[in-house]
Amino acid sequence: MIEKASMNEIMKESPSKEETSFSSFVVDVRNLAKRYGDFAAVNDLTLQVKKGEIFGFLGHNGAGKTTTINMLTTLLEPSSGSGKVAGYDIINESLEVRRRIGYLPENVQFYDSMTAYENLEYFAKLSGIKKPDSQIWEVLDFLDARSYADKKISALSKGMRQRIGIAQAIIHEPEILFLDEPTTGLDPFGVKQLRDIILRLNSQKGITIFMNTHLLQEVTKTCSTIGVLNHGSLIYLDSLSNTMKRFKDEGSLEDIYLNIENNEEE
Amino acid sequence: MLSFSIAKNEIRHLLRERTFFLILSVFILITLASTYIGWSSQHTIESVYQESAILLTAAGQNVPPSPFSNLPTLDIVKNMIIYIVLIGSLLAITVGHSIGTKDQKAGVVRILFSKPVTKKDVLIGKVTSLMLVLFAIMIVSLGISIASIAMLSEIHSAMFLQLIGFYGISFLYILGFGLLGLAFGLMKRESATALLIPVIIWIVITFALPEMGSALYPTSSLNPILPQTNILDSPVLSTIHNILYPFSISEHYKLLSSAILALQGTESVVSVTYSPIMNMFILTIWLILTLAVSIYAMSKFDISRGDVYE
Numbered sequence: 001m002i003e004k005a006s007m008n009e010i011m012k013e014s015p016s017k018e019e020t021s022f023s024s025f026v027v028d029v030r031n032l033a034k035r036y037g038d039f040a041a042v043n044d045l046t047l048q049v050k051k052g053e054i055f056g057f058l059g060h061n062g063a064g065k066t067t068t069i070n071m072l073t074t075l076l077e078p079s080s081g082s083g084k085v086a087g088y089d090i091i092n093e094s095l096e097v098r099r100r101i102g103y104l105p106e107n108v109q110f111y112d113s114m115t116a117y118e119n120l121e122y123f124a125k126l127s128g129i130k131k132p133d134s135q136i137w138e139v140l141d142f143l144d145a146r147s148y149a150d151k152k153i154s155a156l157s158k159g160m161r162q163r164i165g166i167a168q169a170i171i172h173e174p175e176i177l178f179l180d181e182p183t184t185g186l187d188p189f190g191v192k193q194l195r196d197i198i199l200r201l202n203s204q205k206g207i208t209i210f211m212n213t214h215l216l217q218e219v220t221k222t223c224s225t226i227g228v229l230n231h232g233s234l235i236y237l238d239s240l241s242n243t244m245k246r247f248k249d250e251g252s253l254e255d256i257y258l259n260i261e262n263n264e265e266e
Numbered sequence: 267m268l269s270f271s272i273a274k275n276e277i278r279h280l281l282r283e284r285t286f287f288l289i290l291s292v293f294i295l296i297t298l299a300s301t302y303i304g305w306s307s308q309h310t311i312e313s314v315y316q317e318s319a320i321l322l323t324a325a326g327q328n329v330p331p332s333p334f335s336n337l338p339t340l341d342i343v344k345n346m347i348i349y350i351v352l353i354g355s356l357l358a359i360t361v362g363h364s365i366g367t368k369d370q371k372a373g374v375v376r377i378l379f380s381k382p383v384t385k386k387d388v389l390i391g392k393v394t395s396l397m398l399v400l401f402a403i404m405i406v407s408l409g410i411s412i413a414s415i416a417m418l419s420e421i422h423s424a425m426f427l428q429l430i431g432f433y434g435i436s437f438l439y440i441l442g443f444g445l446l447g448l449a450f451g452l453m454k455r456e457s458a459t460a461l462l463i464p465v466i467i468w469i470v471i472t473f474a475l476p477e478m479g480s481a482l483y484p485t486s487s488l489n490p491i492l493p494q495t496n497i498l499d500s501p502v503l504s505t506i507h508n509i510l511y512p513f514s515i516s517e518h519y520k521l522l523s524s525a526i527l528a529l530q531g532t533e534s535v536v537s538v539t540y541s542p543i544m545n546m547f548i549l550t551i552w553l554i555l556t557l558a559v560s561i562y563a564m565s566k567f568d569i570s571r572g573d574v575y576e
Contacts (some may be wrong), residue, residue: 070570095382126382
């Protein structure tokens, strides 16, 4: 069992923070908060994510993960605090932020009456690509989804739709990709395929990944850094390797996760 | 450019909707029916007159002039005015509703606004698509009216201009309803409520306000003969009329359309009426107001909306 004193020491500590220059942060938020009346969905969140990382954002249902992603993707205006994504202010330079991010919402959906290609063409044009044909085929090939192009979205399975969802998010080659619970509803094979895609996007295309997830197992297999959000507050932030070293007595990441949350609640 | 892509996508979506084609087909049919019914009524009464004239001549009596001899040719399309008020505006609400709710029904609001588009881009795209679709419907209707008049009667160049003017005014009138459908589609989180509210407004404008504002005569809807006593002499009714009449949008549209088509016997039963310029001014205000409601609805639109739309 971890002592609370030692827990407090490691909480919200990023070991490489001092070594990293300001410009290498793709996500840099300070005291970010979102309140609905008296309820604080996100409370005083300070967080940095470096370029090239795969950041796993953990937390139980209602912890504030989706609210955080909504603020980082400029879909939701913070109640207070400030933040930059890809070097641009999320409040005052929202369009510049949007040009540089990709976003895959939980349970991604598209226009059912249109084919996958037509959906991608539409969203690519909205991303500023005037003639997106070559990019569409390139990204479909990258995701091994060329055969889905002419199919109506309504005819695609959840896993297939997820790939088209990723395709729309990366077609304009964003600096950072936000994934909100990307494995929700996928079978184990679909989860593995998605994990491979995330790793390839990071290693081959150099895209920083910010991923909300419930699946702790996925964090160990894909993420380089983890943050834990509890009741709107960030209670833990460290690299995965450091986390595994510090909690080496724990049987699994799930034990670590539960320990972190339990200690915080005490 | 972004608004153009959005407008193009909205139109593509509408054209793939069966409901839209069903309503459009009904509208085309009523355009045809309107002209045919107008022509048929005239033709029947004219035939009766001719037979009566023969009988009267044979009996050595004087033959009165035909009641239809002075009617303008475009009188046969006068039914279109009421069809636009009753069906055209409902069609426009449906189109506006479909455009306003499309992104929410598809569940793509978050993806859409994660792209570098503004609410202004989206609204311009949606309003443009609404205008183009309604304009196309009016053009089709105009074409059908011209073709059917040419077949059933004779048509002159001046009539073209009158018909173009009439369908132009009709376009502006139904566009206001389309904008209401769009605005409430954006504003409300339930599809049924989003459709119900503009329909209620349509009922008020089409039926309630004309009844209260310009048809205060108890039997006016049943009795075609104008009442001998002007009940607007009553201070209470006169006040109600003066307050409500400017808001009676459908009345202004009907009067303006009748003036453009130079129809006879369409004078209002009310004692105080406005000039066609004033009718046009009120229709313009109507359009500006509905556009303002659309702008307000988009400004309040929650772009982080991710819940299931019903």
